[in-house]
Amino acid sequence: MLGWLLQRVAQALLVIFAMSLVVFLGLHAVGNPADLLLAPDATQIDRAELVARLGLDRPLWQQYLNFASSALQGDLGRSFVYNVPAVTLILQRLPATLELAFAAMVFAVIIGVPLGLYAGLYPERVLSKLIQTGSILGFSLPTFWVGLLLIMTFSVSLGWLPASGRGETVRVFGVEWSFLTLNGLRHLLLPAINLSLFKVSxxxxxxxxxxxEVLPLDYVRFARAKGLRRGRIVMMHILRNIMIPLVTVLGLELGSTIAFAVVTESIFAWPGSGKLILDSINALDRPVVMAYLLVVVTLFVIINLVVDILYRFLDPRVREEASA
Structure with a gap:
């Protein structure tokens, strides 16, 4: 187990290094931040001073080595626009994004699993066919269009829920959370539903x-032959076995939900890291973009590692193969 864990950690570090190199090269191939930061009437002397202050006059390999050396010490650079540490900006906004992503995944599980169970157990019923049709719509409808429709229906027409913002928050361990207040929950509901639509499907x-796939297998048929109650068969034999691939997929989807919450955050003016990264891309604020991508990739890696560990505990066959 220890050897496998060390191997996975080494792979994760290699992924983070490769990503940082690719993103660093890609960011430095697009535009020059000095063109956006300088006033139109700036002189060439002003431009040269700014380029030297930002370190953009050095060779690209030296810029990357300086960045990597600082990153190993926890310093991901200072924002060109805000003149504060980039990682500070990201960590200030990240809790809002994490809260939204986790809320969306909770909706996906509590809605998707029961509906999927019903559709799988009773495939010929009318409701099952409606559930399948609805899941296709969930894949097909654009997120921005659904978000606008939710705002028009529940905020503008009915006035039930707020259309933007995060609402009241409560500070826990130095971090602001909105799901701990009723007003915050009301603000969280619409963007979480919008973000969860694809995941529910x-x-x-x-x-x-x-x-x-599981219903025709021998152990389910044997459980029926023993006279076990249908609810026990579903919970202990069917749901338990289908949770193995579900945990794997949901873990990967959690990472993608965090990374691609940008559209939902923009529509609902949710003060997360997605809005920050859009503004930073437009301003060519390279340190902030780089810090955001490094944080997101690190979250991806951690989530994948946790999923792998859970997979080993859920599926005994994986443990047997690893120990063989």
Whole structure:
């Protein structure tokens, strides 16, 4: 187990290094931040001073080595626009994004798993066919269009829920959280539903496919022959086995939800890191973009590692193969 864990950590560090190199080269191939930061009437002397102060006059390899050396010490550079540490800006906004992403995944599980179970257990019923049709719509509808529709319906027309912002928050361990207040929950509901739409559809399809695959297997038929109650068979034999691929997919989807919450945050004016990264890209604020991508990739790596560990505990066959 220890050897496998060390191997996975080494792979994770290699992924982070490769990503940082690719992104660093890509960012420095697009535009020059000095063109956006300088006033139109700036002189060549002003431009040269700014380029030297930002370190953009050095060779590209030296810039990357300086960045990598500082990153190993926890310093991801200072924002060109805000003149504060880039990682500070990211960490200030990241809790809002994490809260939104986790809320979306909770919706995906509590809605998608029961609907997928029903559709898999009773595939010929009318409701099951409606659930499958709805899951296809969830894959097809654009996120920005659904978000605007939710705002027009529940905020503008009905006035039930707020259309933007994060609402009231509560500070816990130095971090602001909105889900701990009623007003914050009301603000969280619409963007979380919007962000979870694709995930709900994915969970429904995966759960239904898993149920249809497991139902004909011998251990389920044997459980029926023993006279076990249907609810016990579903919970102990069917759901337990389909959770193995579900955990893997949901772990990967959590990472993508964090990374691609940008559209939802923009529509609902949610003060997360997505809005910050859009503004930083427009301003060519390289340190902030670089810090954001490094933080997101690190989250991806950690989530994948946790998923792998959970997979080993859920599936005994993986443990046996590893120990063989």
């Amino acid at each position: 994915l969970v429904i399809r995966l759960t239904r496919a898993g149920v249809r």
